[in-house]
Amino acid sequence: MHTVAMRAFAALALGLGAVTLPVLAEDPKPKPSNWSGYVFVADVVGEVVKADDKSVTLRITWFEAQNGNNRNSRPRLSQNNRNFRNPYSQNMNRPNQSRTQLKEQHHDYELEYVPESLVRVKTLPVKLDDKGKKVPHDQKEINELRAPGGFPGYAANRSDLTPGTIVEVHLIRDKSVPAAKAGEDDLRVKYAVILGRDPNPPKDIGSGDKDKKKDEKKKN
Template identity: 70%
Template sequence: MRRVALRAGFVFVLGLGATAFPISAEDTKPTKDPPTTAPDWTGYVFVADVVGEVVKADDKSVTLRITWLEPQQKNGNKNNNRPKLSQNNRNFRNPLQGNTNRQNQVQLKEQHHDYELEYLPQSLVRSKTIPPKLDDKGKKVPHTQKEFDELRAPSGVTGYAANKLDLVPGTILEVYLIRDKSVSAAKATEDDLRIKYAVILGKAPNPPKDAANTGGAKPDDKKKKN
């Protein structure tokens, strides 16, 4: 009986000691393992995929700045309307690529518009390329097969496992947008769009000047859209 009491007391002391030590930066990262199976998207329908630059992000949404390429009218009229994502307009520019417009007869003007896009509980953040692994000297080392399999999980999902904390201002992101099937296309609005996958493509050398790194802070009560 005395031995049991001593063991219980020892466990209690260890528990107190664990709470006394500071938590390292590594421990503050989410430790939830990637899902072993792909999320169920049967209740949703694909709407569009776009590429843009992260202005700010938290655990509930991402504000994405998309650069649209709009043809200039010969009569000089200016068109600065905010394109609808639901139209799946492919006339946007990937910030990681140069201007691909080679046709001199068509003059394109860049227009920037911000969109606040919300996650679903099953939304996943992924990376287009496998994240580098560094040793204690900062040198790149190969991943083990187990690490590679964990980064690729779940099976059937694009890219490699990443985290919402990776979406800092200046991150170039490809976002796959979906909406609930219960909302018809005729009645759907931009507010019905949700993130299926947010795929990290790279990092812009110069983040937006007005970017705000919320660091996981709570989103604003009011959505701000340009």
């Protein structure tokens, strides 16, 4: 009788363990990303040309002064030039036009992710019920969407960066690369914040890197 009772108790204990272990595994504490190995370089606003899990191609509209020597040169992102168009800024980052004539120039940049790179969205995503009706988020959902801390906006996915999406991208480089030797190919995406979408995207959006195609034509 004693042996039977012990076996029953052991079976019950194993059964409880099988129930509680998955519950513990479902709620791990997220590990904060370590950005100590990187240094900030620049932040820019542009329109997504194309994107995948490894990189995003961003089209940036620059305001360039027309001084007679301008040859539609490609601005370097590492210079953190603020003369780019931001349709969601009141002044659109447009420089003072009183003393100089400006012209818009478009250039495409392919920017790679690092494993820690995040995509965020500036405004709280819409939540719909099973009937397609808009419903409010509860506080727990809002807190989850805001995680991890220290980043603007709410959680989004790399797949949300579809052609025509307007994003603000914060760029970094590895600290092991000296500033004097750093080039455009060393830039990486820390995070990209979705600001909105272009209602009338250019016809060639989604067709690839415009500047690379120009270079290929010159070589041929």
